[in-house]
Amino acid sequence: MPYKYIGRTTDFKGKSLWEIVGNLKNFGVGRMVVRSRFERYPEKSYMKILKVETLPNPEKPSIDDMRFVKVWVESTFRGKTFPEPIVIERTSYKTDFRLIPKDEEQEYCKSPVFDCTKIVPKTMEFPPLLKELLIRNAKAKGNSLEEEIKLEIFYNKQSLNTSYKIAKDGEKPTVEIVSGLGKPVSPRLYEGLK
Template identity: 50%
Template sequence: MSVVKYIGRTTDFRGKSLWEILGNLRDYGVGRLIIRNKFQRYEEPCYMRILKVEVTPHDPAKDPIRKVAVTVEKTWRGVINPKPVTIYRTSYKPDYELIPKEEESKYTNNTKKVSEQILANSIEFPPLLREFIRQETGVKEPLMKVHHKVNHNKLTRLAKEGEKPTIECTMGLGTPASPKLYEGVL
């Protein structure tokens, strides 16, 4: 009984590259379900259904990694992308996994959605600037606009007029993510 021992850097990826999976399937696996293991940390379903596979030229002598252009219908955190997405640049990552046909329902029946998160619109000023503005304008608690980053797959939205945001923005420390770390300090 031989023992297999891996040597080298550890990785967060688990699985195979896209070509390793699709190259062995009939019709290049069109219609099958593929997942990225990196995204399985989310509770909401993340999977891709293959629509089209385009094999690209490859010279193993020049470049050991093999890429393939795959057009997929992408579902990420329970949201189905309205347009098909082409995966090419990330197709070499050994992080894909093929889902057997009988297990596909486990992903497709998962109807969990991201709960709606509302971002705060305004934030208070830092202490010294606040004092200056108080002296100049006489406003007791001046507020400035929050500059949120714009992102193509942001699942949050800005608070509307008179709405209570679920994610508060403060100039202070905020509520700790791990209160254990602050035991005896705060």
């Protein structure tokens, strides 16, 4: 008979950490687990189990308290490995962990190839008042404004490696960054507005 779940739904997917390590030889030291919440990022996040300690039974054991376990892991979050091991204890009860089979570990760890097809503009318009001020200041100083002044856009350095690249001279950006509404993703959302 198929399961029929009742009650509130959850974003978690998987088992609690004790359900996984309790069933493994040597408590799964050396194996790889992932949190399904972190699988939404394009970069890979995973944890390698280094050491496992069980915890004493609580005084009043309930179904929620009995799921805790203390696990030291070498954690990689969004492609970056932390230098120090991380202890998972308070979050070990979350039924959000998934064990990666040994033969799939290598494949899972491979960082995906990012296609930086998104080209972002290098500069954008100043806010109108600031622009007016800057023009006045420049004129007061006697500078001639041959070309229009533009604000240079400051991008996140990490995202530049993975998600997009800045337009070079003469290159046409694929996205626009403006201070107003800009070009909507779907014009349907703005229908009927005055």
